[in-house]
Amino acid sequence: MNRSSTAVTTLRRAANWINGVPRFEGPLHDSIDPATYQVIGNYPENGLNAAMAGVAAASKAFITTPWARDHELRARVLEQLAAAFERNREGLLEVLSLENGKIKREAVFELDMVPSKLRYYGAAALMEAGRALRPKPGRLSMILRQPMGVAAVIAPWNSPVVLTIRSLAPALAAGCTTVIKLPAQVAQTASMMARIMGEAEDLPHGVINLFFESGADGSSYLVNTSHVPVVSFTGATRTGRTIAAAGASNLKRFGMELGGKTPMIVFDDADLGLTLPVLEKALTVFAGQFCMTGSRLLVQDGVYAQVRDSIAERLRRVKLGPASDPTSDMGPLIDRANVERVELMVETALRAGAKAIVRGGAIKYGTLAKGAFFQPALLEVSDNLLEIVQQEVFGPVLTLQRFSDEAEAVRLANSTAYGLAAGVWTRDLAKALRVAEGLDAGSVWVNDWARVFDGTEEGGFKQSGLGRLNGLAALEDFVEYKHIALQPGSAGP
Template sequence: MDINRPTAQNYLNGEWIGGETAAESLNPADGSVLGRYSPGSRALADEAATVARETFERTSWAASPRLRAMVLYELADRLEAAKDELIDLIVAENGKLKREAAGEMMGAISETRYYAGLARTILGRTLETAPGNVSMMNREAAGAAAVIVPWNAPVTLLIRSLGPALAAGCTTVIKPAPQTPLIHSRVMQCIHDCPSLPRGVVNSVNENGTEVGEALVASEDIDVISFTGSSRTGKRIMAGAAPTLKRLSLELGGKAPAVVFEDADLDLACRELTGGALMMAGQICVAAARFLVHKPIEREFTDRIRAAFAAVRVGPGSEPSSEMGALIDTDNQARIIRLIEQASDEGELILKGGVPDGRLSRGAFVTPTLFRIDDVSSELVQEELFGPVVSIETFEDEAEAVAKANATRYGLAASLFTRDINRATRVARAIRAGTVWLNCHSRLFAEGETGGYRQSGLGRLHGVEGLNDFLETKHICLEAGVVQA
């Protein structure tokens, strides 16, 4: 792949805008420079918000569902045409495996087409409250939306917010993650190349520290913030948006428990949970982060999952033999190493991970870690670790399993493994999480809503409900009277 790319620029009102300075984007697998990007600014963010506001108010975009559907279908076609190039770029700039990057692209293309179809099916309702009194409940675009995108799945997590925003009739400003600007720039080129897209509907401003995100959150021109990221940053966004009372769609942190009962198929459970915990090197909010194991099978499960984790081959995402890629950068690598040492102090290390030797030592690689812990109050259990570090905890009965599953402030996802359908139904209902997988882990698709309970966020993404955060309901009341005899 040719990675000698031009500088990733900002995009306003259909035009590319560079800057006097440029920051580097690095390959996390070896530390090499992939390219550069032009940081944005508060002024540029304000200008983009103004463009989005004026485009929303002065054009017919919000009233043109067929045009919006056409644009989304065009975008899906362009993403599909650029799929192989983007897969290679995701591997290089993000560090994930090639098969993970391919899954991300296929998911993004599917989701774009899904919301293209929904763009023409946004329906209101009518009712008659008394003779001659007619009410119309119209569903209308909420206005200008800011989409703040994380680095761990920079294409899919952009599309799952941008798709419903455009389908609903919103105009947009995107703030991409500074760790993956080249990926985002290539997606923006796909957007720019859509022939039916009106100027000003989609804009993008690169981050510069925190000033671009803060400007969008505070802007009077922005009506909706769609953010995916940590709960800590989500709280800052809520505070920053309070003066303007913006609508917020927040998919935040997770600490997904996987509950394994004594009657579980352990071959299936270990296979699913190895993938569910180590996909994207554990850098995904729905990763299986806590293994809650029924006491009678603790030893057998621990032996099996340790062997499965130890067998995982860590290496560059571009190599077919690799089974887990790099972390996003060396800062996060150092953070994970500190967490492993903390796990050694507070619990019992079952499998100690570390930085591999040889050529991999140049990249942000860390091998998987498993540790046993009994203290549910430990920050190792309570906090999102966002890496290949997983705890093993035990329970005596169903009630304790539910209590431990609900013991953190998060509620994004969970899974449970049992052959008993009645138990599966009871426990799934009792776990406070937006998604509960039965005898599997991490199944995400465009048609199925995802989102969190408690400090895992507000609102839902994917599915029909993904439109809700970008729509308002307007009541139009008409007292037409009745036909006079």
């Protein structure tokens, strides 16, 4: 691929990528820019056939290529993939921001996480090892870690590049061959990702296969077929439950990062000069379409009014706009259907007793009305059982509740079915640690938000997931342990 950036005007038909070859079979559908609803390209809809072909290619590659057995090959390819994403960064940035709708600096944030993840797991591939022990005299045992086989990676549209790589990289490092499924809303991005990955010169055909679909036929095949023993899924909790139930008949292994309802707990002694700007971004980054969106604001009595008024003013000033406008603070939702869904959740909350501090909502007039824009909303609530408090919105809607002391803060924070992440804002480190230990959350940030690192595990408690991604623990989803017990034979005459 040319090292120069890919101009938007060159977007054509997206292609699935199976066994190292682009495939265009299937009826064509339009790819849409959610900021303008203009057509930016098209893609073939052929999920089931693409999934079946991808699994066949991955199964063959697992058996016939050295991929599953050659640690050095895996490390080398992961480095080549990292370099390929770096070379094509600008072109992928243009496509991602146009098709996904996120503003440029957010798209940059996503893409710049990719090379280091690939390199981290390239190093992990070289470190991957079993162990040996003598359980008793004359006995020797070996514990081997072996790749499970074909791994399915089902990633969402909200951050399609980094969330694909976050599951793909440890699967490859472990020695699995893979089939990736992405939603059709990001078909152009997915197609370009496949072309970039195809630049890894030592990557055997069939080790990485990728397809996209608007429905779920291909995903269902990946979940149900016995030829795919492990699925890494990132998406909604409801979908996670469905696919886990479907895969149970084959005792399929699942790694899942699911929904979140991140509480942001602000104590009286918080540094509000530091806190308020981050609270705003915690809601508006990716237009609130992020599993770790800071969607619940819990504020202690002493600073409640100040925080309420300040965050309300900040949300009123958020400038919506397309990625092409460098002054945009927040882009659109992924499509109009999601605007209608979020609007209904807000209306339902207001009818149930929530108070609109900032009503926000769908843009109904002007140029932005053509797109899928939603102005941020701030809803004050006293009933902790409202749907808007308990369920993930996946849009820029912030609920506001007050608390009196640490115990109430922890109780409110833990009162949903989710446990992906939380934030604690205080100058008192001892208090921060006490509260963090009491929270049911896989990640807790103190005076910060959404800090994740390649080497630190992340994942959810309760209904927010199974297993962990990032860090060495991510490899566990993709390996089997085998015990080989040896008894040396007696010496011959």
